[in-house]
Amino acid sequence: MSYCSGLAGKHPAPVLCGPPDGRTGNVQTKIQAISWNITRLCNLKCAHCYLPAGFVDTNEFPSGYIRDSELTREQCFTVIDQIATINSNALLILTGGEPLLRPDILEISHYAAKTGFLVVMGTNGILLDDTTVTQMLDHGVSGAGISLDSCSPSDHDKFRGIDGALDATLKGIEVLSRHRMQFLVQTSVTRMNCDQIPQMVEYAAELGAKVFNLYFLVRTGRGKTIMDLSPEQYEAMLETLSALQEKYKGRMFVAAKCAPHFKRTIYERESDSPLLQGYPGGTCPCGIYYCRISPEGDLTPCPYLPVSVGNLKEKSFATLWNSSEVFDQLRDRTLLSGRCGKCEFRDVCGGCRARAYAADEDYLAEDPSCTYQPGQYGNELVQFPHITAFGAEPAYELTWTKPAQERLDRVPSFARGMVIKSVERYAREHGHSEVTPEMMQAVKTRFDESGIPSFAPRQ
Numbered sequence: 001m002s003y004c005s006g007l008a009g010k011h012p013a014p015v016l017c018g019p020p021d022g023r024t025g026n027v028q029t030k031i032q033a034i035s036w037n038i039t040r041l042c043n044l045k046c047a048h049c050y051l052p053a054g055f056v057d058t059n060e061f062p063s064g065y066i067r068d069s070e071l072t073r074e075q076c077f078t079v080i081d082q083i084a085t086i087n088s089n090a091l092l093i094l095t096g097g098e099p100l101l102r103p104d105i106l107e108i109s110h111y112a113a114k115t116g117f118l119v120v121m122g123t124n125g126i127l128l129d130d131t132t133v134t135q136m137l138d139h140g141v142s143g144a145g146i147s148l149d150s151c152s153p154s155d156h157d158k159f160r161g162i163d164g165a166l167d168a169t170l171k172g173i174e175v176l177s178r179h180r181m182q183f184l185v186q187t188s189v190t191r192m193n194c195d196q197i198p199q200m201v202e203y204a205a206e207l208g209a210k211v212f213n214l215y216f217l218v219r220t221g222r223g224k225t226i227m228d229l230s231p232e233q234y235e236a237m238l239e240t241l242s243a244l245q246e247k248y249k250g251r252m253f254v255a256a257k258c259a260p261h262f263k264r265t266i267y268e269r270e271s272d273s274p275l276l277q278g279y280p281g282g283t284c285p286c287g288i289y290y291c292r293i294s295p296e297g298d299l300t301p302c303p304y305l306p307v308s309v310g311n312l313k314e315k316s317f318a319t320l321w322n323s324s325e326v327f328d329q330l331r332d333r334t335l336l337s338g339r340c341g342k343c344e345f346r347d348v349c350g351g352c353r354a355r356a357y358a359a360d361e362d363y364l365a366e367d368p369s370c371t372y373q374p375g376q377y378g379n380e381l382v383q384f385p386h387i388t389a390f391g392a393e394p395a396y397e398l399t400w401t402k403p404a405q406e407r408l409d410r411v412p413s414f415a416r417g418m419v420i421k422s423v424e425r426y427a428r429e430h431g432h433s434e435v436t437p438e439m440m441q442a443v444k445t446r447f448d449e450s451g452i453p454s455f456a457p458r459q
Contacts, residue, residue, distance in 0.1 A: 029331055030393070031321060032289040032414035033091040034083065035122075035303050038105060039070055040295050042097040044124055045161035046147075048188050050221035050304050051295075053097035070295040073104045075313065079293065080112050082317035088116035089413035093145070095122030097295070100132065106139040113140020118412040120145060122186075125172030126165065133179045143182040145213070146173055150193050151203050159192065170207075177208050184211035186257075190226055194237060201244050205252045212248075214241060215257040216369070218304035218354045231371045238265040245275065258304060260284040260349045261370050267382070276348075276384045286353055287330035289414070291321070301330055304354035305363060329364060338366025344377040348384055393417050398424045400435040407437050419443070 042053035071079065083090065092112050099105050099121055113119045121136065122145040136144075146169060150156040156166040176183045185204035189197060197214065204212045216237075217228045229237060238256065242265045245254040256262035266273050287301035294300065298308040299320045309324035321327065329335055330353060333346050340351040351367030359368045394417050400408065411419050423443045427435050 029288050029327075031083065031086050031090055031291065033093065033285065034291055034293060035093045035095060036293045037096060037295050037303065038076075038094050038099050038108065039097045039102040041067075041101040042124075043101065043126055043162075044098070044165060046222070047159055047161065048190070048217060048221075048223040048226055050218065050223055050306075051097065052221045071297050071312070073107060075297065076104075076108045077111050079297070079312050079317060080108075080115055080117070082312070084115050084117075085318055086321065087413055089416075090117055091412055091414060092117040092119050093122055094119065094141075095145075098124055098127065100127040106135055109136070109141050110139035113142075118142055122147075123172075124160070124165070125169040125176075128172030128175045130175055130179070133175050133181060137179065137181060141181075143184070143210075144176055145184050145186050146176075146209075147186050147188075148200065148204070149187055150196055151199055152196070155193060155196075159190075173207055182210050183208075184213060185209040186213045186215060188215045188217060189229065189237060190217055191229060191233070194229060194233060197237065197240060198244060201248065201252075201254060205248060209252055211253045211255060213255050213257050214259075216259045216352075218258055218352065219358045220304055220306060220354070224358075229369075231369050234259075234369045235261075235265075235371050238262055242266055242269050258352055258354065260352055261345075261367075261372070263348055263384070264345050264372065267384075284350060284352065287327045291327075299324075301326065301363075302354055305357055307357065307363065326363075335364050336366070337362075337364055339370070339372070339374055340366040342374040343372065344374060344380060344382045345372070347381055394420050396420060396424075398427055398433055398435055401437070403437050404435045404440060407440055422446075 037051060040051055040053045042049075045053075080092075083092075094105065094109060094112075096102070100123060102108075105121075109119050109121070119140050120143040121141050125144075125146045128144075147160075148156065148166070148169060149159045150166070153166045156169075157163050160166075173183065185200075185207065187193070187197070187200050187204075193200070201212050214237075216234065217223055217226060219226065219228055238259060238261060241254060241256050241262065245266070246269075248254050263276055266275055286305065290302065292300045292303045293312065294308075297312040299310055299312060299317070300306060300308055307326055309326045310320045312320070333350050334341075336346060336350060340346060340356075343349070343351075351370060353363040353367075355369055356365040356367050357363040359365070408416065408419060419440070423435055423440050426443050426446070427433070427439055430439075432439065
């Protein structure tokens with residue numbers, strides 16, 4: 001399949017030479033990342049919680065919730081073993097609720113890390129202290145995702161449902177920094193804080209975050225009651241993020257979550273941007289490279305798409321991952337309807353399936369948050385060249401020294417294929433036929449300067 005370039009206004013319109021199949025089915029769907037809601041227990045009551053999670057000391061849980069319905073420690077170990085049969089080096093995100101409220105969370109993280117997974121923890125940061133962070137590091141937790149929704153204590157605390165939440169979270173971030181545990185900042189954008197996002201990005205950078213993730217609200221769980229951005233505000237925020245991404249390039253990676261349209265925005269600003277590289281199946285890996293496990297063991301395409309494909313107490317992970325009709329449909333972009341089905345960016349965007357479901361209970365419907373009208377790029381499917389794509393399978397063309405291979409083996413699986421291609425390209429450019437650790441470091445530096453997040457090898 002060759003790649004051609006024509007002109008449409010001020011932006012080149014990529015055209016596939018030859019008929020595209022419009023599917024992700026020809027792309028390997030190996031699991032690369034799992035978000036695991038390990039418990040519904042929480043010390044906050046966030047207004048936008050999709051789970052929803054509840055307070056530890058009250059009965060404010062969903063109707064019918066029973067703590068004993070959550071997967072036991074032994075059942076969690078079994079699930080980890082089952083995932084490992086597909087990919088033992090996947091990214092495993094342990095979140096909640098608040099994962100640190102689960103008494104056996106460190107045993108679970110240690111078991112997963114020992115199995116080979118890259119384990120990170122999504123936390124509100126309130127329970128982080130020197131002892132806890134030390135234990136997390138000792139039990140294989142490689143990093144943390146911290147939720148911050150405003151620089152204003154009153155706004156953040158109101159959003160999170162408890163006074164003093166922001167101050168407590170900032171103390172937790174100080175502890176992470178002191179112990180040199182990498183962390184990223186996650187912010188959910190609503191009408192409440194949409195004008196604060198540039199300030200939030202700068203704040204995250206000052207705190208030392210490696211990545212800033214802006215989550216666009218999906219109205220599910222308690223989030224059904226929140227006023228979401230209008231489609232016009234949504235589009236304006238994507239433009240703002242695109243500019244912020246360029247501003248912080250080389251300092252901190254700025255990303256949009258639950259916003260597959262972001263790549264279209266980047267493309268319209270800079271058609272050959274290196275930041276257009278990503279998952280071969282498009283921006284959103286939902287059901288393709290990524291899924292979610294509920295506290296009770298239900299497997300869903302993502303945390304915001306509450307459509308269970310089955311329960312892991314009853315069927316194995318591999319069975320559900322490989323034979324679910326829901327996953328099969330999500331992996332076939334030709335099934336999309338409405339504007340998403342007609343869009344030139346269908347294969348590199350595809351819209352947010354969770355947001356479509358929240359609006360119409362149809363995960364194949366058009367994404368109501370998008371303002372783009374198909375046809376502006378000549379009705380030809382847009383394709384980005386996936387030169388160094390996340391999720392790419394390892395493919396060696398050069399010899400790697402033993403130290404270089406050992407370092408590569410510590411790179412998360414979802415980035416390993418990308419690293420191989422990038423490092424080998426660098427080696428050839430400099431006349432080398434053998435890859436060394438020094439070359440890997442040079443490419444890491446190049447990535448950091450380009451704005452693409454690099455991944456430090458695990459110890």
